[in-house]
Amino acid sequence: MPEVQEILEQYGGTFLQKHRLSLVQHKAMNAIRNCRTSRLGEHMDKCPHCGYEHPSYNSCRNRNCPKCxxxxxxxxxxxxxxxxxxxxxxxxxxxxxxxxxxxxxxxxxxxxxxxxxxxxxxxxxxxxxxxxxxxxxxxxxxxxxxxxxxxxxxxxxxxxxxxxxxxxxxxxxxxxxxxxxxxxxxxxxxxxxxxxxxxxxxxxxxxxxxxxxxxxxxxxxxxxxxxxxxxxxxxxxxxxxxxISNNRILKVENGAVTFKWRDYRDGSRWKAMTLSADEFIRRFLMHVLxxxxxxxxxxxxxxxxxxxxxxxxxxxxSGTSLCRKEKLSAEQLIQKLIGRKPSQCPRCGYSGLLRTGFAPPGS
Structure with missing residues (x-):
């Protein structure tokens, strides 16, 4: 599916030539473009049991990034x-x-x-x-x-x-x-x-x-x-x-972006809206705080x-239970999101992926 990152990567350069951005907008735009790519650094996940290998890229952690x-x-x-x-x-x-x-x-x-x-x-x-x-x-x-x-x-x-x-x-x-x-x-x-x-x-x-x-x-x-x-x-x-989340973007083609939106003035019906890539990026960056x-x-x-x-x-x-639940670790939260431990091999299920081949950002 098309993503905000793809739109910024493909049309962001042209947009920057036409518009002046604030420093925080520049940072947000660059962070989203680089998120989970080799430009932010990476490492290789390798399974010693079945030989599975897969590169893992670092996230940008920008609060405007749909992925993060x-x-x-x-x-x-x-x-x-x-x-x-x-x-x-x-x-x-x-x-x-x-x-x-x-x-x-x-x-x-x-x-x-x-x-x-x-x-x-x-x-x-x-x-x-x-x-x-x-x-x-x-x-x-x-x-x-x-x-x-x-x-x-x-x-x-x-x-x-x-x-x-x-x-x-x-x-x-x-x-x-x-x-x-x-x-x-x-x-x-x-x-x-x-x-x-x-x-x-x-x-x-x-x-x-x-x-x-x-x-x-x-x-x-x-x-x-x-x-x-x-x-x-x-x-x-x-x-x-x-x-806007990535799952609302329907297609990106011929310099235009089509996404779905809910029209609350028309019985909350879902509709499709098509904007030029330039206008889509302008509207998206308008909401960078x-x-x-x-x-x-x-x-x-x-x-x-x-x-x-x-x-x-x-x-x-108010009769609320005072039993404090322990906070979940980062590994437990990731497991909740992806359905398996991040250290578990997705191919054979072996719980012990090795991290090798670290590459720093910009290498």
Missing amino acids: QTFAKERWIDAQKADLLDVGYFHVVFTVPQELNALIYRNQRGCYNLLFRCAAETLQELAGDKKYLGAAIGLTAVLHTWGQNLCFHPHAHCIVPSGGLTTLGKWQPSQKKFFLPIRVLSRKFRGKFMALLKLQIPDIDFKLVSQCFRKEWVVYCKPPFKDAACVMEHLGRYTHRVA PAGFMKIRHYGFLSSRGKQKKLRICQIQ
Whole structure:
């Protein structure tokens, strides 16, 4: 099947001649092009039992690489299992109107931070109101900047346990399908975001501000998860996703890329879209985040500051088992993904592949 790597390798040189890229975009593009090729170094796996030999190439480990995110996702999910509560979880999505897209793209780091801050504060402040829950909640927020068609669409996915800690330190479970009214969430988020945006960008166009205030901002909550296992599966689907996965690319030919996308405005139907290779690469690189930017953040009793003590209280009072599961090793995670131990010969099943013939990057 065609891959993002193949598209960048075949058409990336022409693209670079026409467009100026940031340093982080250059790094991402080069990393994906070189991922699991001899350019990043290699070694030979050899089976002493049947003589099987196969070269293994190093991964780029770039967070924008479709190939490298599967293992990173599994490792992150395994590390989060100890923080799960045996309660329901809600999935809340905060979006901003498309009129702000150009402004946000020109001020990415500041506006992305603002999106995180306003989404978290909106949920925490309303949940703390006795009219709704009257408790301090925890949440995990993940930033996405794309839509299904690869256009720029910044939004934050928030996973929220259905309950929190009262001021007396007692666990307060939510008795409703969702404890916060969506319209109240939307308007509070809108007010916060626009007020702080005007402080951050003093010369913002007044007409743009008025236009955004007149619109109803889209905030929606998905049905609660059945159990903790569903939460982890869902989290993994969002935390390490890149703009487009390789399995969505249908074909690459005659300077054009065809991929499938889900049209949510047309009953979530799958459709095919064809773009020139130049436009496909432009859209893909548009979602490379600023260097060092944290796209996954924890708040409330899930934040690093309060987790040691507060999460323990939540686990005890919500009836969550305190039996800690040991983290899986890298070998165990790879075995989970490929169905066999990485040291096991795929031909004869002998468990003892030897690594020989190391070649450093660029050799």
